[in-house]
Amino acid sequence: MVIIVIIDNQVVKAIAYKGRARIMHIDLGKKKFTPNEIAYINNKLQKACKKGFLTSRVENNDSLFASYKGVGKKGISPKWNIKIYDYNRKQRGHSIVCIDKLVLRRLIEEDYLSFIPPDKKVLRIDDAGWGFPLCGVMVGVSDEVKVLTATVPVEYFRDDTKCRFSTKLYLKKYSELGMELLYNFHASPGTHRIEICTGYLNQPLREDLRKTGYDVRVVEIKGLLQQELEKLFKVYVFESIGADIYYDPKDMKKADIPRNYYECLEYGKKHCPHLIKTGWSSINGKISSKKKS
Numbered sequence: 559m560v561i562i563v564i565i566d567n568q569v570v571k572a573i574a575y576k577g578r579a580r581i582m583h584i585d586l587g588k589k590k591f592t593p594n595e596i597a598y599i600n601n602k603l604q605k606a607c608k609k610g611f612l613t614s615r616v617e618n619n620d621s622l623f624a625s626y627k628g629v630g631k632k633g634i635s636p637k638w639n640i641k642i643y644d645y646n647r648k649q650r651g652h653s654i655v656c657i658d659k660l661v662l663r664r665l666i667e668e669d670y671l672s673f674i675p676p677d678k679k680v681l682r683i684d685d686a687g688w689g690f691p692l693c694g695v696m697v698g699v700s701d702e703v704k705v706l707t708a709t710v711p712v713e714y715f716r717d718d719t720k721c722r723f724s725t726k727l728y729l730k731k732y733s734e735l736g737m738e739l740l741y742n743f744h745a746s747p748g749t750h751r752i753e754i755c756t757g758y759l760n761q762p763l764r765e766d767l768r769k770t771g772y773d774v775r776v777v778e779i780k781g782l783l784q785q786e787l788e789k790l791f792k793v794y795v796f797e798s799i800g801a802d803i804y805y806d807p808k809d810m811k812k813a814d815i816p817r818n819y820y821e822c823l824e825y826g827k828k829h830c831p832h833l834i835k836t837g838w839s840s841i842n843g844k845i846s847s848k849k850k851s
Contacts, residue, residue: 584666590646590650591652591654593652596642603624603640611633611634611673612627612628612634612665613626615627621644634673635775635777637756637777638776639656639657642654658776678750678751680701680750681752682701682754683755683763684755684783686787686788686791687791688757688758690819691823692712692795692822692825693835694710694711694715694794695709695728695732695759696709696790696791696794697736697739698739698787698790699736699742700781700783702781705786707739708736709735710728710731712832712833712835715728715836715837716836717837717842723838730762733763737763737766747773753775754767756778764776792806799825803822804822
């Protein structure tokens with residue numbers, strides 16, 4: 559028998575046995591996976607571990623079948639990770655949570671050479687303000703010499719506008735602004751490669767860049783962009799609301815973040831309700847309950 563393994567409509571492996579051919583078609587974009595598919599995927603991930611590209615993770619979660627993260631010196635950022643969950647009888651399958659499925663596909667294909675970054679100039683992309691209850695969200699691009707930014711207006715994160723939060727148009731707008739910033743660096747797929755933050759906002763931009771032809775890698779953003787983007791967002795907030803209340807959660811203890819968050823939200827209710835991200839159900843609920851009382 560020949561087992562033909564197809565990943566996202568491309569044949570990546572043919573395993574020869576006696577008898578008839580059997581096709582295993584693995585669509586990495588689907589939500590549920592069969593035990594045979596998970597066994598095949600996990601075998602490839604274990605092989606990558608032995609070669610030093612991944613390391614397994616021990617987590618306090620009884621529902622996990624396996625968990626892995628990247629090894630930076632081998633070209634896969636430690637920010638990349640994958641969690642494979644146990645078989646769920648109700649849903650009739652295993653589930654996978656993965657930061658970037660292109661990396662997963664390359665690991666399954668054993669395309670280890672693809673993890674060597676191309677010799678091109680690097681542009682880094684990150685966001686600021688996604689977890690802040692007031693104002694819009696900023697996208698920043700840097701070549702480690704300068705930082706350029708653009709802002710998705712707060713209207714995209716409210717519940718009372720044409721581009722309200724529930725439409726998810728903010729994802730499209732963020733991607734458009736990010737692409738425009740690249741043009742200011744005279745970037746092209748032939749001259750530059752991209753390193754981008756793992757954040758939810760960056761995922762559509764990441765895929766749009768890949769469709770354009772860029773080599774895009776998910777990494778932890780450090781250096782000039784991380785430092786300057788937070789400063790620039792702080793200035794934007796101050797200019798928008800007239801108060802220096804923005805906080806960088808990366809500089810705080812986790813226990814202190816909720817208190818600062820709700821203090822800023824309360825300030826917004828009193829002084830600039832039009833700048834509150836009311837599209838968030840958590841915020842909208844608190845504002846609604848306040849009105850009723």
